[in-house]
Amino acid sequence: MDGAPVVVHRPRGSGGRRVTVRGQIIGLAHSDRDLVEFLRQSGLDETTAEDAEDMVAGDSAMIEWRGGRSHLYEAA
Template sequence: MEGAPIVVHRPSPSGGRRVTVRGQIVGLAHDDRDLVEFLRRAGLPDAWDLIDDPTWVEWRGGRAHEWDAA
C-alpha cells in the first residue's frame, strides 16, 4: 500500500513547511490557509476536510498544524 498522496514535511529552519502532492513540490506553507490553497490549486476543493485525514495527508517531522521551526 502506498502512503498518503499529500506530505507536509518537517518545519524548515526559517519557518514554514514544504508540501508535496504525489511527490511534486507544490509550495512552502506557513499556515493551514497556505496548505489548503496549495491543495485547492492541485484540484482538491474540499481540502479543509482532508488536512486531518491520514489517508490523504501525512505530517512529517513535527506535529500537525505547527508551522514554525522548533
C-alpha cells in the same frame, strides 16, 4: 498508492513546511490556510476549497505530516 499522496514535511529553520503532492513540490506552507490553498490548486482528485479545508482540519489520511506535530509551521 503507497502512503498518503500529500506530504507536509518537517518545519524549516526559517519557518514554513514544504508540501508535496505525489512527490512533486507544490509550495511552502506557513499556515493551514496556505496548505488548504495548495491542495485546492493541486487538482488532487478535483479538490474543492471546502474539501481541502475538511482534509486539513480533520487530519485526513490523505495528508502525512512528517518531522513535527501537525498544524505547526514554526521551527522548534
